[in-house]
Amino acid sequence: MSGWQDRYWLIERGRIGPEASETLAEDFVCCEVPVEEDFARALEVFTSREGAEAEVRGIESLARTKHLHMAGVHGGWVRGEAYDAASGEVVELSGPELFDVLDSSSVPYVLLDPPPVDRPVTERLHIESTPAFAKELRRRLIGAVSEGWT
Numbered sequence: 171m172s173g174w175q176d177r178y179w180l181i182e183r184g185r186i187g188p189e190a191s192e193t194l195a196e197d198f199v200c201c202e203v204p205v206e207e208d209f210a211r212a213l214e215v216f217t218s219r220e221g222a223e224a225e226v227r228g229i230e231s232l233a234r235t236k237h238l239h240m241a242g243v244h245g246g247w248v249r250g251e252a253y254d255a256a257s258g259e260v261v262e263l264s265g266p267e268l269f270d271v272l273d274s275s276s277v278p279y280v281l282l283d284p285p286p287v288d289r290p291v292t293e294r295l296h297i298e299s300t301p302a303f304a305k306e307l308r309r310r311l312i313g314a315v316s317e318g319w320t
Contacts, residue, residue, distance in 0.1 A: 174310050178215055178268045179222035181229075182259045195275035195300075198261070199225070203281050203297050212279035212297060215268070219260060221283055226258040228286030265311050272304035 181199040195213045202209040216222040263271065272280070280303040282296040298306075 174307070175217055176265055178217065178263050178265070179219050180213070180215060180261050180263060180268075180271075181222055181226055182261045193267075193271055195271050195277040198271075199229075199258075200277055201281060201284065201287075203279055203295060205279065205297070210278050212281040213272075213275065213277045213300070214281050214284050217283055219262065222260045224286045225284065226260060228288035229258055231288045265307060265314075269304055269307050269311065272300055272307070275300050275304075 183197060183199055199214050200211050201214060203212040214225065216225070278300055280298045280300055282298065282303075284295065285291055285293070
């Protein structure tokens with residue numbers, strides 16, 4: 171599995187957590203992804219600031235198109251998620267901070283490095299269950315700390 175590193179980037183939608191200091195997966199942009207013969211919600215996680223910024227630009231681009239206007243007429247949903255172009259701040263998280271977000275998450279999947287929403291999907295999506303992704307991230311974080319002590 172690729173994508174393991176010290177820093178990750180997510181796109182903030184605005185805090186919905188009960189406390190301003192508590193960061194929840196639901197505070198960040200999620201989308202629907204194909205899982206088996208259905209769709210499920212996934213947290214968009216980026217391994218580069220550039221990838222996250224490209225997604226923000228894609229969201230803003232769609233906000234200017236008829237497609238998003240029509241989505242607005244039908245409840246404001248695009249890719250299964252309500253997008254608000256005004257709340258697209260890119261947030262950098264360390265591996266441990268991302269683990270904390272995932273560990274308390276009710277979002278069932280992680281979508282790693284999705285293509286910008288305004289571009290076609292030309293490659294296979296990297297979709298992991300949130301518990302499996304968090305478990306592997308934790309294992310790698312513990313390994314990194316252990317290696318630093320030897």
